[in-house]
Amino acid sequence: MKAVTDGDIKAIVETRSSHPERIAAIAAARVQPKGLLGSTGRMLLVATDHSARGALRAGDNPLAMGDRADLLDRLVRALGRPGVDGVLGTADVIEDLLMLGALEGKVVIGSMNRGGLAGTVFEIDDRFTGFDADSIGDFGFQGGKMLFRIDPEDPSTPATMQSCAEAVRALGRRGLMAIVEPFISGRDDDNRLRNDLSTEAVVRSATVAAGLSATSAYTWLKLPVIDNMEAVLAATTLPVVLLGGEVSSDQDAQFAAWSKALSSPKVRGMVVGRSLLYPPNGDVETAVDATVEIM
Template sequence: MLGTPDILEDLAILGVLDGKLAVGSMNRGGLRGAVFEMDDRYTAYDVDSMVRSKLDMAKLLVRISLDDPATPGALESAANAVTRSAEMALPLMIEPFMSHRVNERIVNDFSAEAVITSIAIASALGASSAYSWLKLPVVPDMERALEATTLPTLLLGGDLNGDAVGTYKLWGRALALDGVHGLTVGRTLLYPEDGDVAGAVDAAAALVHG
């Protein structure tokens, strides 16, 4: 379960996190649609609070815009979080994107070239990469993209776009690549087009474990 403190604490009180991996989300300050969206400050968990709460892993978002002056500060904050996670031996997922504004909206670039660039930047963040993981979208030419890193990788689910079978096939091919260890899937499984949440979860689990 990946979430902010309000979600994870409620689930912990209910006892439903027992026996499950709990991952804390760190930076949620870059509100969608805001003029400061790229200035994605760390307003949720920090590393020390996750260690005190005995969470299993951390997660941070790194959106990199070459034409936005907030990007250097965001990269510095991400690097500091990676360094602190390594010091505390807390595994951390870095979710990097090359991003830019289109009609006042932040849009992520899902081309293989952009993902390779984001991987190169994210992999070098912090004083140590010993506890760093990557959380990457499944893109065309995924094999070439993954050649850009030796870090362990989890795959984003993305949107089904009306083609669940095609999406599952893409996931399956990507999961077979070296360095890929699983899926981190949210709304794709929670809100499948046919409404069958259990069926969607079973299909994803079969890809990972089968």
């Protein structure tokens, strides 16, 4: 049974077109979470900021996340499962979820820089086109997330780095969590931007991200799961959340890798998007429950 009906979508559109002021009122009245860490002692967030960068693929479907009603249905079902603590998303999706009543008592992290559109020549120039620290604080959300890709051959990298540092500083001044997702990146033979997931590259990106801004008191790192996670986690004392990554055809192997990484006390949670929302068998609830179990 669908969690989001045609009537729900109609009501969202009606609110947006006739009473947009209600969205801020719903956010202001929202029940706040009791803390960042949930019943598992860790934080499990569902990520849904991909579409704002034009990244709509999940598995073999290039437009999977392009169907908003279907995406919202999957999100509401995931957020309704025990052990799911909240969501990471852009304003449009978060506002839809607010109107659906799906974010009561949930951790909400606003996605901040979405300007590095997937597949473009300017992808590394990742402008802050989403939330800023003031809007995150004003809406009563718990923090902000930024993508920080370092391309040694792209002169746009320093501008993105400076913008991330300023965002970390602004969030820290408000006492809000700053989740930084760093990568060493580069262009392949087809001129597509790819992330280097070698141990050396992930360690280097983590150490640079940890040093952004005048304080790291509120900074958490969002890091990919690689084979040598011991070396990656040894590189920092900041709290780490694991990046769920792409939808895997071998979900058992993916869960095993997550479980191994979660054995470290430095890992304080997971941020998973497509792997939970678009699992190979289509069963969102089972994928979510399995992830909660390994937490």
